[in-house]
Amino acid sequence: MDTGIFGENLRQLGYTFYSGVPCSYLKNLINYAINEYDYVAAANEGDAVAIASAAYLGGQKSVVLMQNSGLTNAISPLSSLNYPFRIPLLGFVSLRGEPGVPDEPQHELMGKVTTQMLELMDVEWQYLSRDLEEAQKQLIQADELVAQNRPFFFVVKKGTFDTEPLKKQQNLIHSNEIIRRVYKDNQRPTRHEALAVINSVKDKETVQLATTGKTGRELYEIEDSANNLYMVGSMGCISSFGLGLALSQPDKNIVVIDGDGSLLMRMGSLATNGYYSPGNMIHILLDNNAHESTGGQSTVSHNIDFVNIAASCGYTKSIHAHNLEELEACMHEWKKTKGLTFLYIKISKQSKEQLARPAIKPYEVKERLQRFLQIDSIEIKEVDGS
Structure with missing residues (x-):
């Protein structure tokens, strides 16, 4: 689907703060977030969840992006921060190791258990449609759950997003004074x-x-x-x-x-x-x-x-x-x-x-x-x- 239009749909729903860790399946959505909005590149997926959760508490509807291998790193905050504090966020997690799709051996097990892990953590989820019109409907449903203080994750398969070139980035350089x-x-x-x-x-x-x-x-x-x-x-x-x-x-x-x-x-x-x-x-x-x-x-x-x-x-x-x-x-x-x-x-x-x-x-x-x-x-x- 057209990544720019999908990203604009997210903006219309109020999602302008992003944090995450790169994944090739999500690179185009991540590129869009970096190009257009506030994106915080976290050192790991658990930190990304914590950053995005606090931004939501601070008044900014937040998106977290990660590879499914990193979902294991995010288990701690998702289960002991978002769940007891009832802090919602919108998540996108890739489906590396999808059964029947050739992939690297380190992704095989996670491909089998990604959706089961989300369910065990009481996180609502859906496979994100490649069809833009259907994906727009899914976004509205997801946002309704976020409004009820519940996290929602889209599981993203290979080839879901169209190409979004990364614009030239100006690195932030801060030194100790x-x-x-x-x-x-x-x-x-x-x-x-x-x-x-x-x-x-x-x-x-x-x-x-x-x-x-x-x-x-x-x-x-x-x-x-x-x-x-x-x-x-x-x-x-x-x-x-x-x-x-x-x-x-x-x-x-x-x-x-x-x-x-x-x-x-x-x-x-x-x-x-x-x-x-x-x-x-x-x-x-x-x-x-x-x-x-x-x-x-x-x-x-x-x-x-x-x-x-x-x-x-x-x-x-x-x-x-x-x-x-x-x-x-x-x-x-x-x-x-x-x-x-x-x-x-x-x-x-x-x-x-x-x-x-x-x-x-x-x-x-x-x-x-x-x-x-x-x-x-x-x-x-x-x-x-x-």
């Missing part, structure tokens, strides 16, 4: 103490995103507020979620609170964040060298220089804070000067005993945050049949 490395002993406060400082700097223009586990639970105990989001799964996706929200809400200050175990799981997100470089995002890493939320097992962060890595990925500022006073001062400085900032602090392995869990359900957290952001429900629009 400020780096402050370790130069004295670390205070190693508790996570609770560090979170209390971070929360004290919050204002009505701030959104705080806390990674899964005890980070979100302790922030909830310090102060539960409408501009907090507590990730309950999707380990490693919090900074990608922050990127999507920062890009869709440029007037808000997006504070991402991460942990070493979480960041290690999806370190490719640092490169993506640095490339798109939203100036309204600060990425705070609380490093205790442990998976403390699950019993204190050691991570492999002991020998990693996160500050240098973030700087090399293009974060405008990359700073090692040695104590709570520096942590607070750096946050106040960021609020004045902005710029994508990585703020690192060593914390102890101590945590509060009898730590509560949020009483509010994940989808209620999402809805409350949308009200804080003043995001109205998006009306379903009819597709022009031309």
Whole structure:
């Protein structure tokens, strides 16, 4: 089908934000998205889902694109982010390894189980028709489900989209301007103490995103507020979620609170964040060298220089804070000067005993945050049949 007309149909329905990972079956739709709209090239498919999901929460109807081999990478956010938070998105996944169609051996199994995986995750899906008129009808049906806070995926077979040449791209080049490395002993406060400082700097223009586990639970105990989001799964996706929200809400200050175990799981997100470089995002890493939320097992962060890595990925500022006073001062400085900032602090392995869990359900957290952001429900629009 004509890729440009199909893409215009998507625009008429309000879909102008795209994130994904390339696939040859989807290259023409991806080229169209890059040529015409906001497209975020994610390091992996799970990050793409997190980015697109946050953009939707921030008021932009979003599309995620991936090869079916990458659907396995996206299982975590689809099952533990989109499902419990009831965050919808429109997805396109290729059908590499389609039974009866010659393909590479690594695609054989995924070709057999792609649609079964979507069904197991309670994701509605359809094979996308090659006929434009029929595909337009399918888009309207899919959009109706998205409007009900449900993700919908089109499974795309080989040869579905007509050629869409990729226009010349202007690469975004962002380099580190400020780096402050370790130069004295670390205070190693508790996570609770560090979170209390971070929360004290919050204002009505701030959104705080806390990674899964005890980070979100302790922030909830310090102060539960409408501009907090507590990730309950999707380990490693919090900074990608922050990127999507920062890009869709440029007037808000997006504070991402991460942990070493979480960041290690999806370190490719640092490169993506640095490339798109939203100036309204600060990425705070609380490093205790442990998976403390699950019993204190050691991570492999002991020998990693996160500050240098973030700087090399293009974060405008990359700073090692040695104590709570520096942590607070750096946050106040960021609020004045902005710029994508990585703020690192060593914390102890101590945590509060009898730590509560949020009483509010994940989808209620999402809805409350949308009200804080003043995001109205998006009306379903009819597709022009031309």
